[in-house]
Amino acid sequence: MSLSLVPDVIFDCCRQITPAFLAERGVTLLLSDLDYTLAPMSARHPDEAVKAWIQSLQEAGITFMIVSNNRSGRRVTDFCSQLGVPYQGHARKPSPAGLRAAMARAGADAAxxxxxxxxxxxxxxxxxxAEVLSLMVEPAGGAVTLWQKVLHALQAPFKALCREDRREKH
Incomplete structure (x- = not known):
């Protein structure tokens, strides 16, 4: 078990993660956070681009599940029902327990x-x-609050050490 804060791969947004990218790495289960990963926390509904992206993953045989620390089960439940995907709530990340429970539900292993x-x-x-591939995205909607801006600034040195940066260079 690693305590590293360095992500394996960084992207600008989730839609840059293609079924081919995941297949190259042997990934058949993609677990995902919800808030600021798939949509800003203020978004009550998934947008069409996220729906289409998840559908493309599923069509390629990749199982998709949301793993959230969100304490409001209603938002996650509503969001996931609109996407047609399951979720593992109260994941208690950074504990690996929620990820392991999601893997067990999906019948997948860490590899x-x-x-x-x-x-x-x-x-x-x-x-x-949990010994799974770590994929990171820039926050959907950007860092809005002062706390988010500080938190994301503190992440910069670790992101700079990332093995594979797939963010578009402007």
Whole structure:
């Protein structure tokens, strides 16, 4: 079990993660955070681009499940029902327990699983502790609050050490 905060791969947004990219790495289960990973926290509904992206993953045989620390089960339940995907709630990330429970539900093992998120201290650390591929995205909607801006600034040195940066260079 690794306690590393360095993500394996960084993207600008979730839609840059293609079925081919996941297949190349043997991933058959993609776990994902919800808030600021798939949509800003203020979004009550998934947009059409996220729906189409998840559908493309599923059509390629990749199982998709949301793993959330969100304490409001209603938002996650509503969001997931609109996407037609299951979720593992109260995941307690960075504990690996929620990721392992999701893998068990999906019948997948760590070698064929990736975790997608926007935060090092929860999503990436949980991925490493569960020994799955850690994928990171820039926060959907951007860092809005002062706390988010500070948190994302503190993540910069760890993101700079990432093995594979797939963000578009402007």
């Amino acid at each position: 064929h699983t990736a975790m997608l998120g926007d935060k090092l201290l929860t999503d990436v650390l949980a991925a490493h502790r």
